[in-house]
Amino acid sequence: MIEARGLTKRYGPKTAVDGISFTVQPGQVTGFLGPNGAGKSTTMRMIMGLDRPTAGSVTVNGQPYAAHRSPLTEVGALLDAKAVHTGRSAYNHLLAMAATHNIPKTRVQEVIEMTGLQSVAKKRVGGFSLGMGQRLGIASALLGDPKTLILDEPVNGLDPEGVLWVRNLARYLASEGRTVFLSSHLMSEVALTADHIIVIGKGRIIANAPVKDIVDGGAQHTVRVRTPQATQLAELLTRDGATVTSDEPSLLQITGVEAPGIGELAAASGIVLHELTPVTSTLEEAYMLLTADSVEYQTESATQHVGHGVDAPADAPISEGAQR
Amino acid sequence: MTAATVSAARPTAQRAPSARLTFGGVLKSEWIKLWTLRSTVWTLSITVVVMVGIALMFGFFMNLATENLSAEEAAATSAILPSAAVVVSGYQMAQLVVGVLGVLIITGEYSTGMIRSTFSAVPRRLPAFFAKLIVLFSISFVVTLVGVALSYLVTIPFVPQAVDLADGDSIRVLVGAALYVATIAALSLGIGTLLRSTAGSIFTVMGLLLVVPNILAIVTAFSDNVVIEAIYKYLPSLAGQQLMAMGGIDPMTGAMATDGLSPWGGYGVLVAWTVAVLLAAAVVLKRRDA
Numbered sequence: 001m002i003e004a005r006g007l008t009k010r011y012g013p014k015t016a017v018d019g020i021s022f023t024v025q026p027g028q029v030t031g032f033l034g035p036n037g038a039g040k041s042t043t044m045r046m047i048m049g050l051d052r053p054t055a056g057s058v059t060v061n062g063q064p065y066a067a068h069r070s071p072l073t074e075v076g077a078l079l080d081a082k083a084v085h086t087g088r089s090a091y092n093h094l095l096a097m098a099a100t101h102n103i104p105k106t107r108v109q110e111v112i113e114m115t116g117l118q119s120v121a122k123k124r125v126g127g128f129s130l131g132m133g134q135r136l137g138i139a140s141a142l143l144g145d146p147k148t149l150i151l152d153e154p155v156n157g158l159d160p161e162g163v164l165w166v167r168n169l170a171r172y173l174a175s176e177g178r179t180v181f182l183s184s185h186l187m188s189e190v191a192l193t194a195d196h197i198i199v200i201g202k203g204r205i206i207a208n209a210p211v212k213d214i215v216d217g218g219a220q221h222t223v224r225v226r227t228p229q230a231t232q233l234a235e236l237l238t239r240d241g242a243t244v245t246s247d248e249p250s251l252l253q254i255t256g257v258e259a260p261g262i263g264e265l266a267a268a269s270g271i272v273l274h275e276l277t278p279v280t281s282t283l284e285e286a287y288m289l290l291t292a293d294s295v296e297y298q299t300e301s302a303t304q305h306v307g308h309g310v311d312a313p314a315d316a317p318i319s320e321g322a323q324r
Numbered sequence: 325m326t327a328a329t330v331s332a333a334r335p336t337a338q339r340a341p342s343a344r345l346t347f348g349g350v351l352k353s354e355w356i357k358l359w360t361l362r363s364t365v366w367t368l369s370i371t372v373v374v375m376v377g378i379a380l381m382f383g384f385f386m387n388l389a390t391e392n393l394s395a396e397e398a399a400a401t402s403a404i405l406p407s408a409a410v411v412v413s414g415y416q417m418a419q420l421v422v423g424v425l426g427v428l429i430i431t432g433e434y435s436t437g438m439i440r441s442t443f444s445a446v447p448r449r450l451p452a453f454f455a456k457l458i459v460l461f462s463i464s465f466v467v468t469l470v471g472v473a474l475s476y477l478v479t480i481p482f483v484p485q486a487v488d489l490a491d492g493d494s495i496r497v498l499v500g501a502a503l504y505v506a507t508i509a510a511l512s513l514g515i516g517t518l519l520r521s522t523a524g525s526i527f528t529v530m531g532l533l534l535v536v537p538n539i540l541a542i543v544t545a546f547s548d549n550v551v552i553e554a555i556y557k558y559l560p561s562l563a564g565q566q567l568m569a570m571g572g573i574d575p576m577t578g579a580m581a582t583d584g585l586s587p588w589g590g591y592g593v594l595v596a597w598t599v600a601v602l603l604a605a606a607v608v609l610k611r612r613d614a
Contacts, residue, residue: 050614066447085438092360099353
């Protein structure tokens with residue numbers, strides 16, 4: 001279980017993480033989703049006590065990470081595939097890490113086998129591919145058989161087989177009752193692996209809900225209409241409360257009214273339609289929508305939260321964000 | 325499904341029941357880290373080679389120079405340049421090599437990102453820092469002492485009379501060389517921790533050990549400025565090297581030893597420098613983002 005309260009990190013004038021609060025529950029995979037630079041890695045480093053929060057606090061299994069007597073058995077982290085001395089072999093790296101906690105050599109051998117590193121374990125890490133580096137990072141995360149796993153972009157650089165392996169591993173670890181917190185900038189990846197998603201954008205939490213809610217809530221239905229009388233139709237639709245955008249003179253993207261409604265309206269007004277296509281956005285688009293809006297949304301949510309008080313449901317922003 | 329995918333089904337076959345963070349474990353970890361990098365193993369080997377090589381060379385030329393001297397003249401030479409000084413003559417070079425080691429042991433972790441793994445395993449950080457310090461100091465001390473011992477053996481044929489191992493002053497010089505070099509290693513660790521950059525730290529250590537003393541030596545030779553003389557006297561290298569001073573002669577430069585600082589007093593000045601730098605390093609290490 002990971003609990004962050006008002007977690008903030010500023011680097012000079014730049015705010016990387018802006019007062020975020022969230023809870024990562026055990027027994028499920030929680031995806032931490034956001035575009036590059038959204039504050040995912042900074043948040044994970046603060047959980048691990050590597051970066052000092054400017055404000056707020058974060059605990060793992062009830063205590064700050066550094067306060068645990070046996071940190072590696074509480075949390076295993078893959079924060080950076082290359083957080084390894086390039087001149088040392090994978091085996092020796094794991095051996096040195098294990099030694100701090102008096103973890104036996106048999107466990108080192110075990111995590112090497114688990115991550116499929118047997119053939120390269122005695123080679124120096126400097127020559128590793130990104131994928132092998134990721135496997136080594138995951139091996140060191142598993143070393144202490146931890147209750148909580150924090151994986152920052154674990155599938156980065158892995159081949160399809162490796163991606164599948166990480167997905168199965170994350171799900172398996174969660175099924176054992178562990179807390180699994182993994183970040184990604186790919187919605188599709190998180191949607192396949194996670195049970196719960198926290199979306200972060202520009203240092204703030206945009207959404208925090210079960211995967212299904214995010215997917216449904218985020219999916220916008222738009223209708224593409226091609227007509228020589230675009231201006232006329234757009235006026236009518238806008239009057240009915242629909243949102244109309246246009247990239248080309250005769251092409252409209254309409255949200256807020258379904259295709260049948262548009263067709264009927266056009267027929268009633270004698271407008272010729274050349275195309276009428278309902279477009280359901282993909283997960284990726286739903287996610288883009290969530291994050292692209294983040295700045296505009298934040299100013300609104302700030303005022304809303306004042307009204308709702310602290311007890312505003314964590315998942316409220318999603319549906320609101322999606323409706324707009 | 326490949327082997328890797330299948331084995332993922334049992335990631336936790338054996339739970340290590342005794343897994344627990346201890347300082348002994350952290351020490352062992354730093355010990356493993358030191359011996360599993362080629363750079364450190366090479367650095368330590370070079371330390372020994374350099375010490376023995378220089379002592380041998382020094383002894384050989386001294387032997388050439390004193391070959392045709394009478395017994396009294398040889399004895400007089402011995403008094404100015406005691407055999408113990410010949411044996412430890414390599415420490416000046418050894419301190420540079422060990423200084424690089426002291427820097428690399430920490431900056432190597434910062435430059436590769438290893439420091440994040442280290443601090444993930446030891447999130448309180450200071451135990452890892454002190455473990456590094458202890459391992460580095462002990463290894464540097466032992467390796468330099470081995471260098472001194474080998475130098476002693478190989479120079480026996482060349483020096484007018486072998487070092488009297490029962491003589492307190494001689495032992496002070498021989499063991500002192502190892503103590504001095506190990507302390508320089510610790511000082512370098514502190515500098516490396518403060519600066520984090522390998523190049524910057526090595527430049528600083530070299531500057532402190534080589535450039536600054538030489539510049540001040542030239543300045544003091546031509547000026548009577550009391551302040552500069554005092555600074556010169558209390559430089560970490562110059563002060564610390566009093567530990568190897570014998571018969572009023574600086575063993576390496578041949579210049580008269582700095583006035584006023586006793587062997588242990590001088591070493592105390594070096595220790596004070598080292599402790600101050602290490603304390604600053606510990607504070608910064610604890611507070612800084614990794």
